[in-house]
Amino acid sequence: MRDSPAVVAQAPEHHGPELLHHFARAEQQRDSAALGMWLFLATEIMFFGGMFCAYLIYRLWYFNEFAVGSRSLDIYMGTANTVVLICSSLTVAMGVRAAQLGKRRLLVVLLLLTILFGAAFLGVKAIEWHEKYEKHHIPGASFNVSDLMRENPQMPIDQNHEQIYFSLYFAMTGLHALHMVVGIGIFVVLTWYAWRGRYTPEYHTPIELGGLYWHFVDVVWIYLFPLLYLIDRRR
Amino acid sequence: MTVHISSNKLNVTIWITLMCLTVITATVSFIDLGPFNTIVALAIATFKALLVVLFFMHVKYSSEKLTKVVILSSLFWLLLLLVLSLADYSTRGNVRIM
């Protein structure tokens, strides 16, 4: 029982347009699945929303620390990650189109490409986090930002307040990466089902819902990128 | 969902615009616009998000009004959380915000 609600209408045993017993018409089942998915995305918006509220309050309180912390992040990796995710959104969108047109092999290729991009994103993220690990910027016992203080003499920062920025940075990107891992898991299952030819132009709801989820995770990153990386890059 | 199928040409154009916007927002952040840096960054991010939601997620063509209601209401609730907690933080004793 995979508990991820992303793939909502499970495909029961037999093939063909799966009409679950309690739905009068297939169209009603598809609409319900879509509404269920959008409501789930609403809960995700509020889930990330709690963190954005903490980010907003602390950014207003400790702007210097946020600016210095944001400057210490590698902007090229951040931009690369955004590009990777947008490409993955493209392959997902084309994948949904392929499913709607019943092109099975194209669908499988596009889904694999999406998983590839997702993995690339996590890879870049891992590199960034490792770099942070080496520079002792991970909040906790071994946290010190004397190097950042030297790099930004004109911006006085407080060690503890800087830890707030980095704890929010790791919390938000960590939660986003976790959603990315779940997304890749879903897409692996979707690729397996697609490979077995289960999705037809009449029935491809799991692909659409998987696509919605993936696009949502991409939108969250579209906001995370400027809010975490581009706080104050001015010379 | 709707039966709408977006053509590949549309997908690719949206993709290109998103890529350009990413590069723009990254480069613009280096130019000193005073207080407008954040506003510009957020505006570009919102525009990109709109592109993804409307086109990639088929919200623009879906006849279903309910989907739009769900999106708008969840964004409104997020706004509630942010604005009302700001009501406390912005009016605290020594004003920390401009």
Add this chain to the structure above:
Amino acid sequence: MATAVLTGERENYLNKEYGISSWLLTTDHKRIALLYLMSVTLFFFVGGFFALLIRLELLTPAGDLLLADTYNKVFTMHGMVMVFFFLIPVVPAVLGNFLVPLMIGAKDLAFPRINLLSWYLYVIGGLIFIHCMMTGGVDTGWTFYTPFSTAFTNTKIVEAGLAVFVAGFSSILTGLNFIVTIHRMRAPGLTWSRLPLFIWAHYATALIMILGTPVVAVTILLVAVERVFHLGIFNPALGGDPLLFQHLFWFYSHPAVYIMILPSMGIVSEIIACFSRKRIFGYEFVAMSSIGIAVLGFLVWAHHMFVAGISLYSALVFSALSYLVAVPSAVKVFNWTATLYKGSISYTTPMIYALGFLGLFTMGGLTGLFLACLGIDVHVTDTYFVVAHFHYIMVGGVLMGYLGGVHFWWPKMTGRLYPEGWGRVSAVLVFTGFNLTFFPQFILGYAGMPRRYWQYPPEFQVLNVLSTAGSTVLAVGYVLPMIYFLWSLRYGKIADDNPWGAAGLEWKTSSPPTTFNFDQTPEVTWEAYNYDQIPAPAEVSFAR
């Protein structure tokens, strides 16, 4: 609860299949409702046991029954079990799960498998919590304020947080299921203005579950991350702000109290309409006030923090908004009272519970006005006045409504009739025991006894002894229904399809209904509470 041997030869959802796997792997919303009924009742008696421990401890001013730490853990466990594992899931998961599809003429909820997943998440969360309770418990109060919960206690906060996090997702998925079902699967002809008020109330509750629960989920996540990695997000020593935790916590926890009360309001609307044989007075206003409460409930959370150190102006803003949210509740109470006018009222057990709800909820609501008023709140917040207020709403409101609902739909759920005489005894016992327990606490609160006190000055003892006496009467009042409900499963009279002559689609199915509820989807052509077209039940054994 082994499926009792039912003499009725008709096949229904209970005797369709037997065996453990038929229960643990069911996707039938009615069976899942009964699974919830069992697990929620278990948690109710766990929480109730802690409540009795607290009341016993407070018999004497000195702390002589429990150690200070144990007492702190007991009231925290009481709070957490009751809020997260009883009050939030009870009515939506038990009666809501059973009745929402029946009332709108659907065969099942929109996502039956996710419904079962909700129950599993609830049970897993519950087991984690029981393990945490058995191996040390938590001593921060159910609100687990920082920096105490993150830096100054080494009790099992992360484990309790995980339990609440998992159970929170059960609540989110139930809400999601309800909204999609009510939107997409109504019977033909069942327009929004013909929906029973029970459905309106659960729709509003589902809205809050969807939009509020994720915020507390993220807050618990941040507290757990802060404890594990010694961060400073909410810890002022490291630059964090403890008030930010309170803002995020109460953003969910105030709407959560509306998640608890709204479904019970739905039940009371059904019961009062049925036993005064009349349509609810001002149907549209009562329906809209449910939605109004759900929406306004999100604007008022900082009235829990008037003395916590928030700024003067935000206190004024939140106090004004808190008075706005009181209006829909007042409208509901007036409409229920007006429904009785020129009705044909019979005093069955559900009706006594509903009238009890009406009385106690009115007192609970009015004392809420004291707390929303800035001048008075400074004196009475964090005292027993607050404890009395929210117990009047939760025990007087939610629990009375829930018990009334279980009595009202018991024939439909099990096909059996409970003993009416004992039902009324338990209703009156609960009402008196409740008032005896919690009314003295108002006086204690105004006299200045703070809450969560292990020992208190001697001058408060008399009222505390009175309150403890009341709590024993209340305990008996709650055990009684448990006994005669189980008794009725074997020896209760067989109920026909509509023992109360009630309006509503659920009474058109057999009791207990078949697995797919309706043989063919019903066509609705009548208004919501058309009691003028339904004959009152013939035999008067129920009605005096």
Add this chain to the structure above:
Amino acid sequence: MDALYIFLVLLSALMCTLIFLTVIVFAIRYRRNRQPHAEPIHGSLVLEVTWSVIPLAIFLAVFVWGGVIYFQERTPPQNATEVYVVAKQWMWKLQHQEGPREINQLHVPTGRNVKLIMTSQDVIHSFYVPAFRLKQDVLPGRYTTLWFRATKPGTYHLFCAEYCGTMHSGMGGDIVVMEPTQYQAWVQTGGSFGSLAANGEAVFQQLGCPTCHRPEAQGRGPSLAGVYGSPVQLEDGRVVTADENYIRESILAPNAKIVSGFKPIMPVFQGLVSEEDLNALVAYIKSLNQPPSGPAVSTLAPGMQPQK
């Protein structure tokens, strides 16, 4: 506050009896065997509007009344004598301006405005005096203030109202209100600690503050004479009023707000200064506002007028 409370009690009692009576009368008058058939009544818009608008009007009146009381409680008068309160896990430490220090006890003369400047060393506590109808949470990491004016001599309960751990219920004490003459006698016998400001100046010297903060403001730090209560121009253009929280934050985390025209070179004192010394320092800096009664000669820093 009691008048408002009694008004609300009466209002609620009226509403309760009104609703209970109507319910009971309807229940009896329209019981089943006297009224076998109910009259289908749908509802009336007029009634709905009246019982929405009238309660709202009453509620807003109560809100305004409560708001006014809250406003008066939360704005301490200018000339109040100050007492610094430090809440620690399960005890209250109080330091009077005149010098005496107390634990879990507060001696106060009648008829004088007393302003409590409170902070906590560990978790959130709450200073609650039921007799004065006052309560204010005490937060770690910042000051919260509470003021009152005792009128009737006597001993009143002091409780901690915010849950703070094992002995949360044991963290009480007494507020002893005395006639002014008795109070003076008590201050004399209260042990010679010297005034708080004097202690503050000792800490000021000991921590080496004067090396930068010279009275004539040509030192590397801004002059502190007359800074309390006056607006301070910051480096990034914001103007902040220098209340207790600002002074406290400038000591513990100086880089948070840099006064314009000065470099961020002040060392961080977080963890080096105890709460009591911090209170003493703040009292000393505030004492620099009055004309030079203390040894420190305070001259006007350029461009800043100390508010009288």
